[in-house]
Amino acid sequence: MTTTTATETAEPVYVPAAETIGAVLDPRERPARPSALSASLTFGWRAVLKIKHVPEQLFDVTAFPIMMTLMFTYLFGGALAGSTGEYLQFLLPGIMVQSVVMTTMYSGLAVNIDIAKGVFDRFKSLPIWRPAALVGNLLGDVLRYVLASLVITVVGLILGFRPGGGVVGVAAGIGLLVVFSFAFSWIWTMCGLYLRSEKSVMGVSMLVLFPLTFLSNIFVDPSTMPGWLQAFVEVNPITRLVAAVRSLMSGNPDMGELTWVFIATAALLAVFGPLTMRAYNRK
Amino acid sequence: MTDTAIETNGLVKVFGDNRAVDGLDLTVPAGAVFGVLGPNGAGKTTAVRMLATLLRPDGGAARVFGHDVVAEADAVRSLVGLTGQYASLDEDMTGRENLVLIGRLLGFRKPAARARADELLEAFGLTAAAERQVKNYSGGMRRRLDISATLLNTPRLLFLDEPTTGLDPRSRNQVWDIVRAVVSYGTTVLLTTQYLDEADQLASRIAVIDHGRLIAEGTPGELKSSVGAGTVHVRLRDPGRRADAEKLLSAALGAPATPDPDPRRVVVRVPGHGSERGAAEDAARALSELAAAGIVVDDFSLGQPSLDEVFLALTDHPATSKETAA
Ligand SMILES: Nc1ncnc2c1ncn2[C@@H]1O[C@H](COP(=O)(O)OP(=O)(O)O)[C@@H](O)[C@H]1O
Ligand SMILES: [Mg+2]
Numbered sequence: 276m277t278t279t280t281a282t283e284t285a286e287p288v289y290v291p292a293a294e295t296i297g298a299v300l301d302p303r304e305r306p307a308r309p310s311a312l313s314a315s316l317t318f319g320w321r322a323v324l325k326i327k328h329v330p331e332q333l334f335d336v337t338a339f340p341i342m343m344t345l346m347f348t349y350l351f352g353g354a355l356a357g358s359t360g361e362y363l364q365f366l367l368p369g370i371m372v373q374s375v376v377m378t379t380m381y382s383g384l385a386v387n388i389d390i391a392k393g394v395f396d397r398f399k400s401l402p403i404w405r406p407a408a409l410v411g412n413l414l415g416d417v418l419r420y421v422l423a424s425l426v427i428t429v430v431g432l433i434l435g436f437r438p439g440g441g442v443v444g445v446a447a448g449i450g451l452l453v454v455f456s457f458a459f460s461w462i463w464t465m466c467g468l469y470l471r472s473e474k475s476v477m478g479v480s481m482l483v484l485f486p487l488t489f490l491s492n493i494f495v496d497p498s499t500m501p502g503w504l505q506a507f508v509e510v511n512p513i514t515r516l517v518a519a520v521r522s523l524m525s526g527n528p529d530m531g532e533l534t535w536v537f538i539a540t541a542a543l544l545a546v547f548g549p550l551t552m553r554a555y556n557r558k
Numbered sequence: 559m560t561d562t563a564i565e566t567n568g569l570v571k572v573f574g575d576n577r578a579v580d581g582l583d584l585t586v587p588a589g590a591v592f593g594v595l596g597p598n599g600a601g602k603t604t605a606v607r608m609l610a611t612l613l614r615p616d617g618g619a620a621r622v623f624g625h626d627v628v629a630e631a632d633a634v635r636s637l638v639g640l641t642g643q644y645a646s647l648d649e650d651m652t653g654r655e656n657l658v659l660i661g662r663l664l665g666f667r668k669p670a671a672r673a674r675a676d677e678l679l680e681a682f683g684l685t686a687a688a689e690r691q692v693k694n695y696s697g698g699m700r701r702r703l704d705i706s707a708t709l710l711n712t713p714r715l716l717f718l719d720e721p722t723t724g725l726d727p728r729s730r731n732q733v734w735d736i737v738r739a740v741v742s743y744g745t746t747v748l749l750t751t752q753y754l755d756e757a758d759q760l761a762s763r764i765a766v767i768d769h770g771r772l773i774a775e776g777t778p779g780e781l782k783s784s785v786g787a788g789t790v791h792v793r794l795r796d797p798g799r800r801a802d803a804e805k806l807l808s809a810a811l812g813a814p815a816t817p818d819p820d821p822r823r824v825v826v827r828v829p830g831h832g833s834e835r836g837a838a839e840d841a842a843r844a845l846s847e848l849a850a851a852g853i854v855v856d857d858f859s860l861g862q863p864s865l866d867e868v869f870l871a872l873t874d875h876p877a878t879s880k881e882t883a884a
Contacts (some may be wrong), residue, residue, distance in 0.1 A: 291739055308636075324651055325650050400635055402632050
């Protein structure tokens with residue numbers, strides 16, 4: 276605070292004038308309360324503005340996926356599929372799922388930081404649809420998911436990824452991933468509300484996300500794994516999501532996997548949406 | 559319905575086994591500044607947060623302009639605004655963006671929200687800083703932006719939780735002027751503070767709370783008369799005139815001189831009169847009488863009773879903080 280006092284003294288000293296303050300207090304027509312959608316979109320706008328002011332936060336959704344794609348393509352490509360080009364066809368949809376699902380934890384972090392800084396107090400004292408602040412944050416996150424997916428697609432295309440589903444297949448795959456991730460983020464939003472610090476939110480989400488993404492069908496075909504691990508990989512929701520996204524991108528949509536992902540998405544929203552709102556209202 | 563802004567009955571909030579607010583009964587008249595005075599940890603923030611619907615009471619009831627804070631929370635929210643003890647602004651966004659955001663959330667369309675933001679920035683002397691991120695604002699600017707965000711919806715009742723704590727004297731005076739302006743245009747203000755002189759300067763009624771309970775309530779004059787309006791300190795050039803000075807002063811101020819080890823100093827505790835400026839007028843008269851009697855005064859001061867003196871007088875114990883940090 277001491278450093279910024281200087282900036283204020285450089286400007287003319289503010290003397291509050293009763294008439295000007297009175298003029299802004301003049302009771303005027305109050306606008307109608309915004310709809311749930313419009314309030315959520317306004318919070319989404321805030322999330323976008325924050326990206327504009329703190330562009331560093333995009334580093335995680337761009338640099339990290341690029342690094343992952345390059346690393347795993349060249350690390351495993353030769354050994355697992357004979358060539359990096361062939362492995363990439365298998366890996367790319369999976370690595371995209373991993374990167375995006377990993378970024379869902381930032382939803383929890385953002386909520387936790389907002390609460391620590393007190394901005395939520397103001398939002399909660401406004402007569403608006405209560406979940407709007409959380410939904411809006413998640414809308415901003417959706418933008419990141421799309422961005423991360425596009426970055427990975429471009430990197431993949433440069434490296435030789437040639438999806439059989441074409442533009443439509445890739446777009447459908449990204450769409451499915453983003454919808455699932457939106458639902459999945461509610462878990463971290465809830466953690467962000469319950470856990471005390473930014474660090475503990477990070478810790479918990481890492482603890483869940485690492486095994487969930489690595490013990491899946493992202494890197495290798497589960498049939499090569501020992502039986503007990505296969506059992507876990509098969510029930511891992513990330514495996515189902517990866518299979519569904521792969522099927523869309525390759526141009527052969529697997530209805531079974533797709534149905535599974537839609538049910539999981541609906542279930543996540545139905546369970547964690549209300550739980551999160553309960554935590555939010557009690558804060 | 560309009561003459562009473564807030565009415566609480568036995569309001570209670572418990573954190574674990576700590577009764578932060580412990581059966582608070584308050585009646586806050588509309589159209590004036592109501593001061594809630596208490597030391598750190600007295601329960602001021604907790605009480606204000608319950609009244610602004612941010613915390614659910616554990617017992618008792620509170621009505622704001624006739625609306626129950628629990629059952630009719632949305633109605634209350636549309637009538638009140640809270641500027642908390644800690645700024646509730648988005649540090650990453652600019653001052654203008656912060657205001658436009660709140661405007662949009664209140665239902666203003668984008669052009670109206672922008673116009674409203676600019677109008678408020680102008681009124682609060684922030685136009686030059688409008689495009690700067692809030693994290694680069696000084697404490698005083700932050701506080702003003704926070705208050706302007708609260709006023710965006712022209713609330714009928716404004717809660718200000720320790721609005722001047724941690725501010726430099728100039729910023730504090732600006733906040734005081736803002737409070738005076740706001741209330742002169744009909745908005746009710748409930749202001750919490752740890753400083754008696756702040757409550758005295760701004761409030762037409764003061765509630766003193768300690769350990770979550772109301773310990774006194776009244777006009778500043780009434781409170782001060784129960785405490786004493788202040789203390790007059792006079793430093794004489796000639797210690798030999800001390801006896802004369804003491805006699806003159808205690809006659810003019812209507813109170814005996816307090817013994818003081820310094821032979822050149824005379825200290826008189828001024829009793830309250832129930833009137834705001836009584837002590838200052840009496841002190842001025844006493845000084846001119848000293849001058850008339852040819853007693854030379856090197857230094858003079860009239861001190862307000864401190865919060866500690868108030869507590870001592872009201873509770874027989876000094877204002878002890880329940881916690882060290884705010
Ligand atoms: N969220 C909380 N959880 C637990 N204790 C709290 C919480 N908020 C306040 N308290 C406690 O309640 C008491 C009153 O606090 P507060 O209302 O902040 O006082 P004031 O604003 O007058 O300084 C203090 O003892 C404080 O430690
Ligand atoms: Mg407080």
